Structure formats: C-alpha cells, structure tokens
Amino acid sequence: MTTKTVFPPTRSPRALAQKVPGWAWALLGSGLIYVIVSRLILAEYSDSDVTFRLSAAPFLTATLAVQIHVTAALSTFFIGLAILMAPKGLGFHRTLGWTWVIAMTITAVSSFFITGIFQNSYSPIHALSAWTLLGLPFGVAAARRRDIKKHRQQMTGMFLGGMLIAGLFTFLPWRLMWQMFFSI
Numbered sequence: 001m002t003t004k005t006v007f008p009p010t011r012s013p014r015a016l017a018q019k020v021p022g023w024a025w026a027l028l029g030s031g032l033i034y035v036i037v038s039r040l041i042l043a044e045y046s047d048s049d050v051t052f053r054l055s056a057a058p059f060l061t062a063t064l065a066v067q068i069h070v071t072a073a074l075s076t077f078f079i080g081l082a083i084l085m086a087p088k089g090l091g092f093h094r095t096l097g098w099t100w101v102i103a104m105t106i107t108a109v110s111s112f113f114i115t116g117i118f119q120n121s122y123s124p125i126h127a128l129s130a131w132t133l134l135g136l137p138f139g140v141a142a143a144r145r146r147d148i149k150k151h152r153q154q155m156t157g158m159f160l161g162g163m164l165i166a167g168l169f170t171f172l173p174w175r176l177m178w179q180m181f182f183s184i
Contacts (some may be wrong), residue, residue: 023160029163034172039174048184050173058179066111066176072106077167079103080159088148097143097155101136101150106161108132125166 042050059070079100086093108129115121140152170177 021154026156026160026165030133034168038173041133045184050182050184052181053183055180055183058176062176063114067101067108069107069110069114070176072103072110073163073167075104075172076100076107080163086154090112091102104132104136104158110161125169128162132158 010095059067062070080094081095083096083100086096112128113127115123135154135158139151139158142148142151142154169175171181172178173182
C-alpha cells in the first residue's frame with residue numbers, strides 16, 4: 001500500500017492568517033493606515049523634501065495640557081517596555097505596574113483637554129482614551145483576582161492600542177511629534 005505524501009503540506013490562507021496573533025494584525029493595519037494618510041498629507045508638498053531634525057521647540061511652545069500629555073505618554077511607553085521585559089510577579093513588577101497605571105491614567109485624562117485634530121471636537125483617538133480609562137480597572141482587578149492570563153491580555157492590549165497605535169498617529173505630518181523630528 002502506497003500513500004501519497006504532499007510536501008510541503010498545503011494550508012489554506014485562512015489557516016495561515018489564524019496563526020498570526022491579533023495584535024500583529026492590529027499593528028499591521030494601523031501601519032498601513034498611517035502610511036496611506038501620511039502619503040495623502042505629504043502629496044500636497046511633493047516638490048519639497050522631508051528632512052530629519054531634532055527640535056524641542058514644538059514641545060516647549062505647546063500648551064500645558066499637551067506638555068503633560070506627552071510627558072505622561074513617554075513615561076508610560078518606557079515604563080511599559082520595562083514591564084514587558086522584566087520578570088513578572090515580583091514586587092518590582094507590581095511597583096512598576098502601579099506607576100504605569102497612574103501614568104496611563106494621566107495620559108488618557110489629559111488627552112480630553114487636547115482637541116487639535118478636529119478643531120474644537122474630539123477625534124477617534126479619544127475613543128482609545130475612553131477605552132483605556134474603562135479598561136485599566138479591569139486589568140488591575142484581574143491581577144488582584146490572580147487571573148494572570150486576563151491581566152496580561154488587558155494590559156498588553158492597552159499598551160499596544162494606547163501607546164503603539166495611538167502613538168504612531170502622533171507622528172502624522174504636521175502633528176507635534178512629527179514637527180519635533182521632521183521638517184519640510
């Protein structure tokens with residue numbers, strides 16, 4: 001009896017897509033949207049070159065709400081990276097975690113005092129701030145219940161959504177972070 005072996009085994013596109021974690025799809029989709037929107041904005045200035053520069057002037061001349069927001073967001077980002085890389089379950093993780101929750105709360109609350117994208121109204125990015133303010137207590141409660149899997153999912157989701165994805169969109173052309181690093 002002879003069996004036919006197919007090498008390599010064929011897999012459907014759906015099966016391959018299911019192997020990719022959800023956060024990777026979110027980052028990929030956000031990156032694609034970022035590239036498209038940036039290209040559309042910069043298309044109006046196609047005759048000019050974008051150059052790299054480092055200038056603190058846009059930050060120093062920004063409103064107090066923006067300065068608080070950026071400082072808290074950068075703190076949250078770097079503390080979050082440290083938490084992701086450090087061993088879990090120790091006192092160090094708990095101390096950094098509470099510091100991260102406080103910084104994330106300040107970042108989310110301060111965003112409601114910033115309405116620069118749509119003039120005097122909130123933008124879709126503010127939905128991430130509301131989601132963060134609602135999700136933080138659930139993430140903390142999961143840790144207190146010792147539901148580590150749920151805690152990890154919620155806190156990692158807030159880090160990815162609130163810091164990486166929302167942070168990516170702060171680098172759209174002519175926004176504050178873009179102005180600090182680029183010029184035309």
